[in-house]
Amino acid sequence: MATAVTAWLGLMPDEVTAIWLSIKVASVATLASLGPGLGIAYLLARKRFPGRALLDGLVYLPLILPPVVTGYLLLLAFGRRGPIGSVLAEFGIVLSFRWTGAALACAIMGFPLMVRAMRLSIEAVDRRLEQAAATLGARPLAVFLTVTLPLSLPGILAGAVLAFAKAMGEFGATITFVSNIPGETQTLPSAIYTLTQVPGGEAGALRLTLISVVIALAAVLASEILARRLAHRIAGDR
Amino acid sequence: MATAVTAWLGLMPDEVTAIWLSIKVASVATLASLGPGLGIAYLLARKRFPGRALLDGLVYLPLILPPVVTGYLLLLAFGRRGPIGSVLAEFGIVLSFRWTGAALACAIMGFPLMVRAMRLSIEAVDRRLEQAAATLGARPLAVFLTVTLPLSLPGILAGAVLAFAKAMGEFGATITFVSNIPGETQTLPSAIYTLTQVPGGEAGALRLTLISVVIALAAVLASEILARRLAHRIAGDR
């Protein structure tokens, strides 16, 4: 089936690889940032601590910086010779020029969007419900897991989808950090970019763009349906 | 004062222009998208209508598409020969190579972020309050303006700041659509990008990046303070 579809779309093997890689990178980037994203969103939404403003600003950074700059900074930090990259390398973790690096780049680029959405939702959770849970014996972590988290699911979902969509479109930081190696770091947007750089690449670029749009929109749609179910369950018929 | 500061930072006149232009473009882009953003966020949050899924997906598009593609599409649509651009031209409105075009590009790139944040906040508004307002004689528009809107202000603020920050960092779509004309369309990110493309341009790029970060973070901080005041007013001391 899959082969039939790719044949029908006139896709090159490299392009098929790029599509799968993009999905993998975007999914991993999204899933991997869920945890830290939630944690930071919760901190920003609910806690007052020194350095809070700094953390808040830091989270916004990838949005403000031109992607090339972000990519370059990633290269400096996580490159084989970078301060973090060299330490990671000792543990056998190499990010630069691997798909994992692409996922890192996408995760970082999507992070501000994810955190902002989650944070809004957490802020909207009625604290009186959390208090009620506490009086029933739920420890703060349990309150978070059984009350705050489920009640902010719509925002978590929205954040995840934003991050996924962003990952499906991100290439500036990715290509700067991990280059554009087919099968390893060449995601759909990178492939599209390459095609726009050569004469006659437009048709190919358009085709790949459409594919990336379809995939991202499918994710958006799925999340919408899920969100509506959740909302329905919580709001009841009233 | 301003001159002293620019001198101290060692800024070129072109760079100073780029800074001001960036602030102008980002502000205009943010302010101009507030209205449509709110409208669409409200529709998506509260109404069921045919084509809703389509609109939802459409809003996400600029996030999913590589910025270059967005810029390219903008050029196709709003360019001198584009279907919209040619119509606008008849009314004397030209976007291409103008700062207004840069603002359009930034607005569109920030739109998904803005709408998503606003929508989350609108969805979190307790409908029972809107109902109460209606029983007191408020028409739907009045309910929106006096209840929904003020109660979703945190999200509106968050959306605006996201859009502003995005605009401060956007250049892919901008440069493709309106090029990189000093004083007209050369925003900070374009200037930064240019510097990253010159061997030895890192120092300059870093300087400009810091400036752009400081500006965007100032906006973030201001919005945080405002949001906290709002939240405080609504939540009271309890």
Added chain:
Amino acid sequence: MTLVVDLQLIRGAFALEAAFTAGRGLTALFGRSGSGKTTVIDLVAGLVRPDHGIITLGDETLLDTGRLIAIPAHRRRIATVFQQPRLLPHLTVRQNLGYGRWFAKARPETTGLTEDGIVDLLGIGHLLSRSPAGLSGGEGQRVAIGRALLSRPRLLLMDEPLAALDEARKAEILSCIERLRDAAGIPILYVSHAVAEVARLAATVVVLEAGRVAAMGPTDAILRRADLVPVHDAEAGALLDMVVEAHDEELGLTRLTGRIGRLAVPRLSQDVGAEVRIRVPARDVLVALRAPVGLSARNLICGRLLGVSPAGEASMLAEIDCNGVLLAARLTRASVRDLGLEPGQPVFAIIKSVAFDPQGVGTGRLAAVEI
């Protein structure tokens, strides 16, 4: 202005099928928790659409699903005091109070109440510049009442408006509701679990049971039915319509006259000639075979025992016909046996206390009074 309602709505396992008419005065919606009272309020307010139904207010059709008419909530001019206050959290108390007033600017005044008057009555003057978030339960409820009253409604819906209030405040607000009902003539649909409130305020009672109207009628008829009104704390009783005959300033007494004869009650504020309604709770009526002497209870009425029926585990309800007016007295089974009560027997009813409900113009006393 009469409210006519005929509504059907299915919600999961709950089916509402209610038709009733609420005329001038106050109509009480009475029924156990979950019987559909709030649902009816929501439907009349226009916040929920029924599956089928008609709602008319005066000669205006607010809703007719058959004819596809559905006036939206904001054009119904019906003010609602919800079961939960629903104050707008981003506005101050003052702004909340002014909210409805503002949208009603162009409408004719209906209540005759001023903002200052309302604020005084509700005792919320010190809260005006506060945000609703810090208000106590009762404070919030009072502000919600004030907001509704200030919106110039032509119909008032109140869903347990006094549940969170202390007795003293409750009494004050009840008298205000009475004024609205009588002086301003605004029809009121009133949800309450408190029989005393219902007895005092309502001209008509609609009893809901699992979404259906189990009974509907004049308050006295409904409240006498032990099968409808939960027999707790001796809430059963009779309602008597009487006229103020004279005041005795020295003793602080008012003499009332009616079909039942004469009653002396503590000084009322009504003028001579005014119609008042008093409620005589069954628990406050004693039965004597002979007229007692040297007893503190002042009202002795002779009548004929109609019958005695069991009410609750150990007590019985005696119905006494006093010149065509029915009184109810709650007795223990032991008393019934000891006195050897038989239907048809002449007896004396000794009334210890009455509760007042002014009919017609003027406001009455709030508390039940001991005679």
Added chain:
Amino acid sequence: MTLVVDLQLIRGAFALEAAFTAGRGLTALFGRSGSGKTTVIDLVAGLVRPDHGIITLGDETLLDTGRLIAIPAHRRRIATVFQQPRLLPHLTVRQNLGYGRWFAKARPETTGLTEDGIVDLLGIGHLLSRSPAGLSGGEGQRVAIGRALLSRPRLLLMDEPLAALDEARKAEILSCIERLRDAAGIPILYVSHAVAEVARLAATVVVLEAGRVAAMGPTDAILRRADLVPVHDAEAGALLDMVVEAHDEELGLTRLTGRIGRLAVPRLSQDVGAEVRIRVPARDVLVALRAPVGLSARNLICGRLLGVSPAGEASMLAEIDCNGVLLAARLTRASVRDLGLEPGQPVFAIIKSVAFDPQGVGTGRLAAVEI
């Protein structure tokens, strides 16, 4: 287990400065709207930190701002029924009920209540799989009560738990609260505006006024003070501690004995020898100079008139010493004059109804009963 509280908190213009002790049994927090009852509940539950204060429960210090001790809410093992239900909207009713139970898994059982028992008592069996969003006001309140009861608390805080309930359901839940108080021995801090509830349940009453403890003491002493308890619906009255002497099955009577003498009341469920507390509302006491004959009221007690004081506008409160026990009777001024009541005079008190409050083991009747 005794709760000792000494708290200070400033919130805008409101200053709480409350110190009281709540021992075994139920302690009622009584006071007008906005007097600080909910604030006290929040503080004891651990949801709000006072500016200064100490809270101890038994020999455990829950809070001591001076010693920087503050046990967080989740480790206090205090269950709270809030003024608003606060159900978790993403869980079903069943899951809400199970929520506290789950976190209390490892704790010792305190209430002796089973989930099925609670569900039955509260009448929420048909709601178990529903989401809280569709519940009616009273349904939500009942689920909230169930959730608190199931969490194995060692102290129960209840903030107007019965405000939205109908009388019948209220009566059932009251009896359950009594069982908890007596059988399970869980101390309860209970906020209510209803004097009847307070009189029936409370051993101690704490009266709050503008954040300060205006009075505190045994329920009977407090409820006799008309300056504290709003004189509405004749809530003033006396509490008598008596012992069950015998049951008369045929007539459905129970004979009680105490310092005041003997009283016959409808059949109680307590065993012979059990201690019970009955409340005699002042409105239900008549005064006679001569022993009446042929009267339905069964309990005639002779005593000496101590004095008559004004209570309210037209009525007076007569205090009668019956063998060292004080009874209160509410009379009109006219009656006082007509009977020519003088302090020191021997009088008969005729008691029409009493309300029961079982002291010690065993549960009592729920409703007030007519004698």
Added chain:
Amino acid sequence: TEPPVIVFAAASLKNALDDAVTAWSKETGKVAKMSYAASSALAKQIEAGAPADLYFSADLDWMDYAEKKAALRPGTRSNILRNALVLIAPKDKPEAIALTPGLDLVGRLGGGRLAVANVDAVPAGKYGKAALETVGAWSGVKDKLAQAENVRAALLLVARGEAPLGIVYATDAVSDPSVRVVGTFPANSHPPVIYPLAVTKESTNPDAVSLLAYLRSAPARVFFERQGFTVIGAENRT
């Protein structure tokens, strides 16, 4: 199987290089992976230790940069291709323009802008600026430029009629039917447009040299020439 040779190449080389490498693979049975991106990004990545075997830059500056950072294997660098710089116009205005001193470019622009790649950063822009200076048109048009992010974007501006004239590589102009070449800048009017190639220092793949040799060989010529490049004769390569 043997590891593939990894080639970091300027994006503009994609068409030619893809064909050439395919031919090499067929001939030798060895494989190569192409990573196309901006020369600048690639240079920095190689500096950071990217797993590249060959670096094929679009200009000398970035190759110099890499060499200066000691990222190249000494003695492997050579110039492979040469490109010409042309002036283009939309196909509906194909009047030829003589690119000689005294050229009135401003007049020919007729109030429009001259599309070029960024004259400070992008090679094509730098060459274009030099050429304009040579023909004495620079001071006239320097404020009438529309500087694009890259040559392709400049081409697009002309193709869409946004700019009446543009400066691009001959290789780009050849392939786009919507533009016409209206003049070719004399080769001596600007520094030679040269594409240098080298083996990286990090490379351990023995096949790298084989591919390098093939790209320099006569059989590879055809692929480059087909895309409009001029292959530099062996005698002029260093």
